[in-house]
Amino acid sequence: VKKFEEILNKINFKKAIKLYITISIILVLICSFTMAYLSRSSISMAIGYNKAAESFEKTGLTESVKSTLSKLAADSKDVVNIIAVDKDNNILFKANSNLINSDNKFILTPYEANKKYLKDEKGTLYKVVKSDNIVLNKNYLKNHEKEVSDINEESYYERDMKAEKINMVNYLVKKDTKDKVFIVRNATPIPYMKGAMEAFGIILGLIFMVYWVGLALWVYKDANKKKMNPALWGLVALLTNLVGLIIYSMYKQNNKLCHQCGSLQSKENIFCTLCGEKLNESCEKCGNIVGKNDSYCSKCGNKL
Ligand SMILES: [Zn+2]
Numbered sequence: 518v519k520k521f522e523e524i525l526n527k528i529n530f531k532k533a534i535k536l537y538i539t540i541s542i543i544l545v546l547i548c549s550f551t552m553a554y555l556s557r558s559s560i561s562m563a564i565g566y567n568k569a570a571e572s573f574e575k576t577g578l579t580e581s582v583k584s585t586l587s588k589l590a591a592d593s594k595d596v597v598n599i600i601a602v603d604k605d606n607n608i609l610f611k612a613n614s615n616l617i618n619s620d621n622k623f624i625l626t627p628y629e630a631n632k633k634y635l636k637d638e639k640g641t642l643y644k645v646v647k648s649d650n651i652v653l654n655k656n657y658l659k660n661h662e663k664e665v666s667d668i669n670e671e672s673y674y675e676r677d678m679k680a681e682k683i684n685m686v687n688y689l690v691k692k693d694t695k696d697k698v699f700i701v702r703n704a705t706p707i708p709y710m711k712g713a714m715e716a717f718g719i720i721l722g723l724i725f726m727v728y729w730v731g732l733a734l735w736v737y738k739d740a741n742k743k744k745m746n747p748a749l750w751g752l753v754a755l756l757t758n759l760v761g762l763i764i765y766s767m768y769k770q771n772n773k774l775c776h777q778c779g780s781l782q783s784k785e786n787i788f789c790t791l792c793g794e795k796l797n798e799s800c801e802k803c804g805n806i807v808g809k810n811d812s813y814c815s816k817c818g819n820k821l
């Protein structure tokens with residue numbers, strides 16, 4: 518215990534807190550930038566998708582929308598194809614020839630009873646992904662409540678997507694013409710993302726742990742300095758953290774530090790119980806504690 522207290526006394530907590538905050542901020546920034554870098558192609562995909570979707574909903578399949586879609590397909594590694602069809606499933610536009618039969622139609626039908634999946638005429642499976650899961654706050658299916666209810670929210674990082682050869686599909690519908698655009702993508706997870714997320718989790722956990730234990734150590738040191746029960750207060754802080762700190766501070770406020778030996782004394786004490794230093798003035802007649810500038814005792818009225 519003595520060695521522990523010696524080490525603790527050597528720690529400059531003010532410096533340690535500054536160092537801790539600096540290191541934490543640097544670590545969180547590094548992690549955030551790493552995640553953003555790893556998902557850079559998904560982010561640019563989301564931005565491109567959003568742009569294409571907005572103009573398609575407004576203007577329909579114009580040349581400018583077609584060129585945006587072509588660019589999206591060319592730039593994103595995971596885009597298999599982007600196919601636009603009219604209400605009778607006739608192909609109006611395709612970014613490349615993947616997935617398409619010769620008959621100029623592209624038809625997706627529900628796969629068995631499971632409406633989360635669609636299949637084309639070749640039998641390839643497509644998992645319907647809500648736009649929200651790729652593009653923030655975009656719900657193109659707002660007016661198709663039944664479809665929305667059929668489509669469960671699925672995470673892009675979903676594990677079972679890795680093993681099976683299933684495409685993901687997002688689709689846009691133009692309300693008046695019923696033209697649709699299918700954006701078909703590979704369900705490949707972002708490389709290194711899983712490991713990066715795990716590492717980020719561990720780092721956040723460590724940062725939190727250092728804070729938690731550090732607070733308890735500070736309370737231990739402070740209580741030790743003020744000749745309180747350091748083990749008890751340290752334990753309270755270790756178990757309850759902030760709540761313990763608040764209780765500790767309130768306890769300290771209701772008491773008084775001896776200016777001679779630094780120990781915590783009751784406010785009512787006239788003398789320090791540890792070093793005998795006089796802490797309060799008292800009335801000679803009744804022993805009541807009186808203020809330094811009082812002329813009369815508040816209890817017995819004795820002139821001081
Ligand atoms: Zn004292």
Ligand SMILES: [Zn+2]
Binds near residue numbers: 801804
């Ligand atoms: Zn008195």
